[in-house]
Amino acid sequence: MIAPERIEWPRPGAPETGRRYVLYWMQQSQRSRCNHALEFALEQANGLRLPLLTVFALAPAFPDAGRAAYRFLLQGLAEVAPDLGARGIGFVVRRGNPADVVAPLAADAALLVTDRGYLRLQRVWRREVARVVSCPVVEVESDVVVPVAAACPKEAYSAAVLRPRIRRVLPRFLVPLPVGDPAVPWAGPLPAGEDIRGTQRLLDSLDLSGSWPRHAPPGGARAALAHLGAFLRDRLREYGSGRNEVGTDVTSHLSPYLHFGQIAALEIALAVRDAPAAPEAGEAFLEELIVRRELAANFVHFHSGYDTYESLPEWSRRTLEAHRRDPRPYLYSPERLAGADTHDPWWNAAQTELLRTGRMHPYMRMYWGKKVLEWSPTPEDAYHTALDLNNRFELDGRDANGFAGVAWCFGKHDRPWQGRPVFGTVRTMTDRGLERKFDMPAYARRIDALA
Numbered sequence: 001m002i003a004p005e006r007i008e009w010p011r012p013g014a015p016e017t018g019r020r021y022v023l024y025w026m027q028q029s030q031r032s033r034c035n036h037a038l039e040f041a042l043e044q045a046n047g048l049r050l051p052l053l054t055v056f057a058l059a060p061a062f063p064d065a066g067r068a069a070y071r072f073l074l075q076g077l078a079e080v081a082p083d084l085g086a087r088g089i090g091f092v093v094r095r096g097n098p099a100d101v102v103a104p105l106a107a108d109a110a111l112l113v114t115d116r117g118y119l120r121l122q123r124v125w126r127r128e129v130a131r132v133v134s135c136p137v138v139e140v141e142s143d144v145v146v147p148v149a150a151a152c153p154k155e156a157y158s159a160a161v162l163r164p165r166i167r168r169v170l171p172r173f174l175v176p177l178p179v180g181d182p183a184v185p186w187a188g189p190l191p192a193g194e195d196i197r198g199t200q201r202l203l204d205s206l207d208l209s210g211s212w213p214r215h216a217p218p219g220g221a222r223a224a225l226a227h228l229g230a231f232l233r234d235r236l237r238e239y240g241s242g243r244n245e246v247g248t249d250v251t252s253h254l255s256p257y258l259h260f261g262q263i264a265a266l267e268i269a270l271a272v273r274d275a276p277a278a279p280e281a282g283e284a285f286l287e288e289l290i291v292r293r294e295l296a297a298n299f300v301h302f303h304s305g306y307d308t309y310e311s312l313p314e315w316s317r318r319t320l321e322a323h324r325r326d327p328r329p330y331l332y333s334p335e336r337l338a339g340a341d342t343h344d345p346w347w348n349a350a351q352t353e354l355l356r357t358g359r360m361h362p363y364m365r366m367y368w369g370k371k372v373l374e375w376s377p378t379p380e381d382a383y384h385t386a387l388d389l390n391n392r393f394e395l396d397g398r399d400a401n402g403f404a405g406v407a408w409c410f411g412k413h414d415r416p417w418q419g420r421p422v423f424g425t426v427r428t429m430t431d432r433g434l435e436r437k438f439d440m441p442a443y444a445r446r447i448d449a450l451a
């Protein structure tokens with residue numbers, strides 16, 4: 001039984017009769033495990049004694065997503081196909097924008113089920129699909145532990161506001177999701193679609209910019225589970241005290257898998273909760289995975305301008321305005337920043353880590369964003385540069401977390417601190433602070449070794 005708070009009907013109605021299947025349009029939750037939308041679709045199909053067909057619409061472009069993002073995504077889909085097949089569920093990938101892909105298949109569907117995406121384009125896609133199909137449409141929220149509106153009915157000002165609300169309802173949602181079996185397994189041929197076993201061929205046929213970072217991890221649920229297993233075994237117990245230690249890097253590396261929906265936050269949260277590690281380490285991790293991540297989902301869900309400078313709190317825009325004309329010690333163009341070409345070896349190491357691996361250590365991401373603010377001609381330029389670089393180069397970019405993370409560097413979800421040049425009362429970070437706290441040469445050596 002899926003909690004009713006996860007379910008919304010963009011196009012309500014009774015299932016159409018005389019149709020061939022229930023259709024699950026998979027878009028955000030790109031996985032066969034721990035997927036509420038998939039299990040809900042299966043429940044509906046079983047109730048109607050129909051098979052379940054799943055479709056993924058491979059949009060030819062997504063803002064700021066380049067070759068690396070598409071490769072990661074396709075690697076995940078290549079695993080979904082056999083996994084669903086083994087469960088007796090049909091799966092087809094078709095190239096095109098969702099409305100064009102889903103509508104023809106929905107013509108034979110009694111009901112269309114989809115998952116929830118929070119970004120503007122994902123919402124537009126869902127609205128368009130609901131408008132053009134000829135059957136009822138239901139959306140099931142599966143990529144957060146606590147559904148966004150169940151946690152808080154409006155934009156939360158900070159983690160301090162959201163945390164107690166999430167804690168109050170968490171026991172209701174932090175529960176395993178039962179896995180169903182199809183009453184009528186998919187039989188016979190699948191509708192025509194892309195052959196996703198040949199990831200490379202498919203990638204080459206798309207017009208994408210950028211390249212695969214040499215040391216990027218592979219995409220897919222198996223790689224995600226391997227990361228989770230290694231994290232639980234080797235690093236979770238260090239997480240509470242060592243999360244920020246950039247020289248060693250004990251964090252989970254799960255964000256790209258979460259971003260592409262290749263693993264569920266719920267599955268990770270349950271595994272961490274039940275791990276025989278120190279409870280404080282688990283608490284610290286769940287604070288990031290649930291409270292911080294869902295604060296970001298809350299932000300993009302409730303703030304229509306989540307990707308604009310105007311989404312920053314009034315106090316931070318005011319203080320940045322007051323310091324607009326402060327002399328900047330260094331000014332760098334977006335191109336020099338992208339090329340890791342600044343005077344600061346620690347910042348360059350962080351950007352180089354990003355270029356070589358598609359990720360940056362979480363602590364360095366904060367420092368990185370703060371320095372983009374300090375070294376850009378205006379706070380607006382800085383905001384746009386940070387967002388652009390984050391979304392183009394990070395494997396986990398273009399995510400609610402990215403919009404909230406960049407905005408945080410400019411004061412969002414934070415409070416005023418002691419006043420400083422350029423930043424005003426927005427929190428600063430300094431190279432000397434890094435050197436005091438961490439073994440920065442060890443970090444730089446770790447990144448150098450990736451050459």
Ligand SMILES: Cc1cc2nc3c(=O)[nH]c(=O)nc-3n(C[C@H](O)[C@H](O)[C@H](O)COP(=O)(O)OP(=O)(O)OC[C@H]3O[C@@H](n4cnc5c(N)ncnc54)[C@H](O)[C@@H]3O)c2cc1C
Pocket residue numbers: 243251252253254255256258259288289290292293294296360361362363365366369390394396397398399401402403405406408409
């Ligand atoms: C400037 C800036 C940009 C960022 N851009 C992104 C982005 O594009 N995509 C993205 O997923 N995260 C982003 N973050 C948040 C955070 O840095 C990453 O989630 C984290 O680095 C991922 O590494 P990990 O999976 O090893 O994290 P872990 O420490 O292992 O955390 C586990 C999970 O918790 C969540 N999480 C951790 N820290 C945060 C946080 N501060 N806010 C929200 N969720 C968090 C993530 O889903 C993460 O995978 C950004 C932060 C900053 C300061």
